Amino acid sequence: MTIQFQNQTLNPLIANLEIFKAYQQSPYLSLKHSAYFQVYEELLSQYRGKSITFVEVGVLNGGSLFMWRNFFGPQARIIGIDFNPLAKRWEQDGFEIYIGSQSSSDFWKNFFSAVGPVDVLLDDGGHTNEQQIVTTHEAIPFIKDGGLLLVEDVHTSYFKDFGNPSKYSFINYAKQFVDVVNSRFPGVQPAPQARFKKAVYSVHFYDSIVGLSVDRTKCFTSSWTSNEGQTFEAEDYRHHDSAARQLNQALIKTFHKVGLKVSMGKFLKLVEAPLVKNRLKRFFK
CATH class of the missing domain: 3.40.50.150 (Vaccinia Virus protein VP39)
Structure with missing residues (x-):
């Protein structure tokens, strides 16, 4: 109306x-x-x-x-x-x-x-x-x-x-x-x-x-706080939705076998980050 x-x-x-x-x-x-x-x-x-x-x-x-x-x-x-x-x-x-x-x-x-x-x-x-x-x-x-x-x-x-x-x-x-x-x-x-x-x-x-x-x-600088509650030491799953995660883990194990020490964090930054960036481009058109 x-x-x-x-x-x-x-x-x-x-x-x-x-x-x-x-x-x-x-x-x-x-x-x-x-x-x-x-x-x-x-x-x-x-x-x-x-x-x-x-x-x-x-x-x-x-x-x-x-x-x-x-x-x-x-x-x-x-x-x-x-x-x-x-x-x-x-x-x-x-x-x-x-x-x-x-x-x-x-x-x-x-x-x-x-x-x-x-x-x-x-x-x-x-x-x-x-x-x-x-x-x-x-x-x-x-x-x-x-x-x-x-x-x-x-x-x-x-x-x-x-x-x-x-x-x-x-x-x-x-x-x-x-x-x-x-x-x-x-x-x-x-x-x-x-x-x-x-x-x-x-x-x-x-x-x-x-x-x-x-x-x-x-307008103050933010700081971390905790309510000191009970924790179950839950694993952080922030990267578990990555389709390439399992492949990444396998590749990292392979690198370790041949003597190349590469952490998951470093691997994600070097390999997966560029792939994610390319997938996100469609949201900025």
């Missing part, structure tokens, strides 16, 4: 979300893709009714500012950023407005110097690679623990009009944070953007939205 809404097909799940109701109640124009509302509801509901500082890059007609006020409640400090000086008009409605280029590191330095740390920053600005990457890079250090950085419209990373596909697209930049999160595990090599491994706790990829959860208290 679907609902026709302003010449668009709207999933009924969206219509019942609190954030969508807040969107409809806004007195000024706001344009949002329907899939975004379920992401907002999932990630941002935890901040409702709280004294948070929320920043939105990209004010345009002001409609989303009122949506956020409706959704978060009167205790929220809502700040808008835009490159168009006309956005200052929204200050008369109680919003804080800053004018500047989101692709400028100097702008962000001055912004955070004036505003201080924030709970949530939502980038709905110009959607270029540079704008999204600079905003993310400069904002992470100023997101409070338990906060979020959300970047919208990352589908532009696939659009020719935005200079993509490119090695330097925002989505490729964002993928590095998967390595950042995993680089906290002992023995994993440092990743690009490793400077953020003590700040970014988790990464969320949605349809056209990337979210970074920031919480420095949770």
